[in-house]
Amino acid sequence: MYSMTVRTASATYPVVVGARVLEEIPQRLAAEGLQGAVWLIADAALTTAAADVERHVRAGGYRISTLLVPSGEASKSAQQLQELYDWLIGGGVERRDIVLALGGGVIGDLAGYAAATTLRGLTIVQLPSTLLAMVDAAIGGKTAINHRLGKNLIGAFHQPRVVLADTTLLATLPARELRAGWAEVIKHGVIRDGGLFSALNELADARHWQAGGPTAAWDAADPQLTEQLTALIARAAAVKTEVVSLDEFEQGERITLNYGHTIGHAIEQAAGYQLLHGECVAIGMDAAARIAEQLGLCSADLVRRQRDLLGAYGLSVQLPPELISGGLAELIQRDKKVLQGRIRWVLPTAIGSVTVRSDVPHDVVQQVLATLELGSAQE
Numbered sequence: 183m184y185s186m187t188v189r190t191a192s193a194t195y196p197v198v199v200g201a202r203v204l205e206e207i208p209q210r211l212a213a214e215g216l217q218g219a220v221w222l223i224a225d226a227a228l229t230t231a232a233a234d235v236e237r238h239v240r241a242g243g244y245r246i247s248t249l250l251v252p253s254g255e256a257s258k259s260a261q262q263l264q265e266l267y268d269w270l271i272g273g274g275v276e277r278r279d280i281v282l283a284l285g286g287g288v289i290g291d292l293a294g295y296a297a298a299t300t301l302r303g304l305t306i307v308q309l310p311s312t313l314l315a316m317v318d319a320a321i322g323g324k325t326a327i328n329h330r331l332g333k334n335l336i337g338a339f340h341q342p343r344v345v346l347a348d349t350t351l352l353a354t355l356p357a358r359e360l361r362a363g364w365a366e367v368i369k370h371g372v373i374r375d376g377g378l379f380s381a382l383n384e385l386a387d388a389r390h391w392q393a394g395g396p397t398a399a400w401d402a403a404d405p406q407l408t409e410q411l412t413a414l415i416a417r418a419a420a421v422k423t424e425v426v427s428l429d430e431f432e433q434g435e436r437i438t439l440n441y442g443h444t445i446g447h448a449i450e451q452a453a454g455y456q457l458l459h460g461e462c463v464a465i466g467m468d469a470a471a472r473i474a475e476q477l478g479l480c481s482a483d484l485v486r487r488q489r490d491l492l493g494a495y496g497l498s499v500q501l502p503p504e505l506i507s508g509g510l511a512e513l514i515q516r517d518k519k520v521l522q523g524r525i526r527w528v529l530p531t532a533i534g535s536v537t538v539r540s541d542v543p544h545d546v547v548q549q550v551l552a553t554l555e556l557g558s559a560q561e
């Protein structure tokens with residue numbers, strides 16, 4: 183089990199990563215001095231895990247009620263939020279009560295926002311169930327629902343009181359979702375932890391992952407692998423923990439987490455959300471690294487090593503031909519992270535460090551996008 187601490191101006195809280203950490207929920211709640219009733223909001227795909235959580239929480243002497251929310255991004259809606267309010271307020275929720283969010287980023291963002299806004303702020307405990315949520319979404323206090331005009335446009339910062347990432351939950355996560363999550367893990371290595379990048383490589387070599395990675399999800403028959411993967415996940419979560427501690431409200435350092443996301447988001451939209459977020463981020467990381475290489479900020483070797491590692495974890499850096507639509511440049515310009523018309527590019531300088539540049543020439547970007555849109559990312 184790995185434990186780390188987020189320290190921001192508004193909150194200090196533990197992030198715990200390990201196999202079966204959900205069994206400890208009541209002890210963790212008690213350690214935080216939390217005594218109210220528990221309101222569990224869970225992804226409908228996690229009924230078994232939700233029942234387990236209920237059992238543990240009850241055994242610890244807490245009262246608990248559960249609401250299952252339909253799986254999928256569509257649940258980050260005003261309508262679903264209203265249902266949460268009805269359930270909480272109709273059920274007599276009190277200020278001292280505790281909301282548990284069991285699921286991926288969708289449930290974490292939705293339940294987090296409900297908790298942020300109900301009775302001016304209820305305690306939220308994040309129980310991430312996807313790889314992406316364990317290393318990213320559940321840590322840092324960003325909560326949101328979507329608006330007709332765009333993703334995550336209605337939201338609030340509301341830091342969790344505790345984050346418990348039980349890696350055994352990943353056993354049931356679809357292989358494609360797991361793979362997409364590795365993109366963010368690799369991203370964390372590239373932006374801030376060269377040792378994580380090497381450790382990811384070493385495991386891939388030891389297991390002979392030419393391509394595909396640990397796609398068969400968790401292998402209960404291989405506890406050693408589970409332990410190794412858990413260590414990598416904890417290390418990636420630590421990167422998010424550090425970055426959030428340095429920059430709670432996205433004024434500076436936190437932009438580095440956006441590595442691979444400028445082009446990644448554009449691809450996500452161009453593909454009409456048929457590609458998973460992490461799949462798009464992998465393509466975006468490769469493109470960003472090639473931009474950095476063009477600018478002389480990093481070596482061709484970095485580009486190659488990153489591409490190899492992404493490949494080893496089953497991630498392609500090519501746009502699928504049927505999804506090539508052109509128009510990525512326009513989509514990039516509309517990205518949220520654009521400041522006064524200038525795109526802030528997060529670009530690697532070495533494995534484990536990045537720089538932020540607003541002066542990337544248009545033609546360099548154009549050239550790299552052209553290779554993508556032609557479906558011929560250079561080998």
Ligand SMILES: NC(=O)c1ccc[n+]([C@@H]2O[C@H](COP(=O)([O-])OP(=O)(O)OC[C@H]3O[C@@H](n4cnc5c(N)ncnc54)[C@H](O)[C@@H]3O)[C@@H](O)[C@H]2O)c1
Pocket residue numbers: 225226227228253254255258285286287288289291311312313314315318319320321322323324325333334351352353354355356359459
């Ligand atoms: N708040 C943040 O800082 C932040 C950061 C990154 C992403 N996000 C948000 O996170 C969302 C994406 O999160 P995600 O990738 O976790 O997607 P998700 O929550 O939609 O989960 C992916 C799929 O896996 C299923 N699932 C989840 N856990 C499972 C498990 N253990 N076993 C079986 N199935 C399981 C879900 O039902 C869903 O179908 C987006 O809405 C994004 O905006 C938020």
Ligand SMILES: [Zn+2]
Pocket residue numbers: 318366443459463
């Ligand atoms: Zn991301």
